[in-house]
Amino acid sequence: MTALLTRRDALAALAAALAVPAHALIDVDDTLSSFTGGKPVAEGRVSIEMEDVIADGFTVPISLKAESAMTEAEYVTEILLLAPANPFGKVAVYSFTPLSGEARVATRIRLAGRQTLIAIAKYTDGTCWAGRKSVEVQTNGCEG
Amino acid sequence: MSAAPRVKIPDKAAKDEIVDVRTFITHAMESGLRKDEAGQSIARRIINRFEASFDGRPVFSATIEPAVAANPFIRFAMRATASGDLICTWHEEGGNSWTAMAHLEVT
Numbered sequence: 599m600t601a602l603l604t605r606r607d608a609l610a611a612l613a614a615a616l617a618v619p620a621h622a623l624i625d626v627d628d629t630l631s632s633f634t635g636g637k638p639v640a641e642g643r644v645s646i647e648m649e650d651v652i653a654d655g656f657t658v659p660i661s662l663k664a665e666s667a668m669t670e671a672e673y674v675t676e677i678l679l680l681a682p683a684n685p686f687g688k689v690a691v692y693s694f695t696p697l698s699g700e701a702r703v704a705t706r707i708r709l710a711g712r713q714t715l716i717a718i719a720k721y722t723d724g725t726c727w728a729g730r731k732s733v734e735v736q737t738n739g740c741e742g
Numbered sequence: 743m744s745a746a747p748r749v750k751i752p753d754k755a756a757k758d759e760i761v762d763v764r765t766f767i768t769h770a771m772e773s774g775l776r777k778d779e780a781g782q783s784i785a786r787r788i789i790n791r792f793e794a795s796f797d798g799r800p801v802f803s804a805t806i807e808p809a810v811a812a813n814p815f816i817r818f819a820m821r822a823t824a825s826g827d828l829i830c831t832w833h834e835e836g837g838n839s840w841t842a843m844a845h846l847e848v849t
Contacts, residue, residue: 657811668821681809685775689809692818697801699760699821706811708773740775740809 626680626687633678633691633718634726644677644719644729655709655739664701664719664727668694674701676720683713685740708739747842749794749830754847755822763794763802765816767832767840773808789814791833796846797826822848 630639647661664674673696679689692703701719714732721727750764767789774786786808793803802818820828825848833839 684809685773686807686809688807690804690806693800693803693805695800695802697796697799697821697823698819700819702819703802703804704815704817706815708809708811739811740773 624686624688626682629680629688630678630716630718633676634720637724637726639718639726639728641728641730643727644717646715646717646729646731648715648731648733650733652709652733652735653737655711655735655737657706658709658735658739659704659706660715661704662692662702662717662729664717666701666721668696668699668701670696672722673698674719674721677701677703678718678720679707680716680718681707681709681713682716684708684710689715709733709735710738710740711735747830747832747840749828749842749844751820751828751844751846753845754849757822757824757848759822760819761822761846763818763820763828765792765794765830765842766813768813769832769834771808771810771812771814775808786835788835789832790835792816792830793833794818794820794828794830796820796828797824801828822846824848 643665645663652658662677666674674694677692680687681689689707694701712734714730716730718728745768747767752761755761769789772787776784778784788808794801801820828844831841
């Protein structure tokens with residue numbers, strides 16, 4: 599038990615020391631506020647599913663989902679995915695319609711290092727909701 | 743450089759069933775951040791846009807950045823409303839594009 603925790607802590611510290619760039623090439627806060635139009639972002643409704651510890655940052659499976667019935671009256675229009683410690687903090691913007699049926703997407707991304715990913719969903723009623731996920735990344739997937 | 747755009751959905755679905763759409767294209771998604779063995783920067787070349795529509799109606803789209811891994815795989819959902827064709831298009835920065843199609847029969 600003790601040995602396992604120690605090794606995990608050591609790996610996490612190493613990943614953090616190696617991987618986070620000094621500064622991102624785009625401003626994550628600007629990207630977020632232009633996406634939301636300056637509206638407040640509430641926590642909840644959005645989930646990010648992925649491994650907690652990622653050995654290979656070059657190909658990281660990730661699934662996003664925002665809760666919605668996806669009817670004509672109310673649906674998720676867009677989800678923005680940010681990886682703030684990557685060279686470009688923005689990963690993608692996904693757009694949905696009622697024909698989507700569910701506001702979900704699964705893909706594979708690159709991650710530079712230990713960080714907290716953020717997914718923000720915009721709804722037709724004007725509200726914005728966010729989900730977060732902290733991960734450790736052992737191999738920088740944005741270089742080499 | 744780029745090939746084999748693919749889209750996979752079930753052949754048949756019940757009306758209003760939510761079906762899974764799996765898409766894939768072979769592409770390096772060269773970020774512009776990497777260097778070759780001589781230390782020279784490798785030019786950026788990425789797919790930056792993906793669009794899916796069913797009989798002309800938008801279902802799902804994505805604007806993607808270099809943080810998306812090589813050989814982009816995108817899986818999303820679609821509500822089966824009527825029989826028709828799902829058309830997916832991948833756009834590369836600079837103008838190239840590729841298309842794939844799949845037919846859905848609503849029973």
